[in-house]
Amino acid sequence: MLPAGYIAHRIGDRVRVRIPERKGDVAYFMRVERDLAACERVMYVEANPLTASILLRYTGANDDLRRDAINLGLFAIEEMPSSVNPVLTATSERIDQLDRFLQRSSNGSFDLLEVAFVGLIGASIIQVLRGQALGPATTLLAHALTILALYRSRRIGR
Known part of the structure; x- marks a missing residue:
């Protein structure tokens, strides 16, 4: 075989x-x-x-x-077998549930991506105020900008 x-x-x-x-x-x-x-x-x-x-x-x-x-x-x-990872699958499903809950609760005004974006921006501001601008603040800001890029690419359909 x-x-x-x-x-x-x-x-x-x-x-x-x-x-x-x-x-x-x-x-x-x-x-x-x-x-x-x-x-x-x-x-x-x-x-x-x-x-x-x-x-x-x-x-x-x-x-x-x-x-x-x-x-x-x-x-x-x-055919490529679907990768089965129970931990990642379960986590992904829970995150999707949370995202749907946020969208329903806000009547579509925001979703989990936007909450994460605002949270990362807020956390980066807190780090700057603590004097941690070069380490944690820039990392948090970089993650927020990644979310922003993902949001923008979804919005324009890329």
Whole structure:
């Protein structure tokens, strides 16, 4: 049975494939690199056993890559499994609930992002007043500006 490969991302002809179950297998990744380099649709290939990934410049579609990898006996491309992290998932759900609560309570006037922004600005002002302008105040202000940039990018749909 062939190991499962996942297309981590694709931009144009640049494709990164991950094969987690072969992580650290130097001989396997050397073979993958050699065999894919001989494929006519592959313009460039670089395999990394430490990260269990293959970087390709590939002129075909994802289905072509899927067929080529199987025909070469290298890996079977499957859908990327959703990462399951119960702590992060639960935390994210709770934060979303809090955000919805704030929006409902304020009749849509503000959300959690705006509360965080105002809180960080306030905390940075307090740090400046305490004489901590170069350390904590600038860090808090930087986080507030990051939130502002996120808000603005959401507002203009980027």
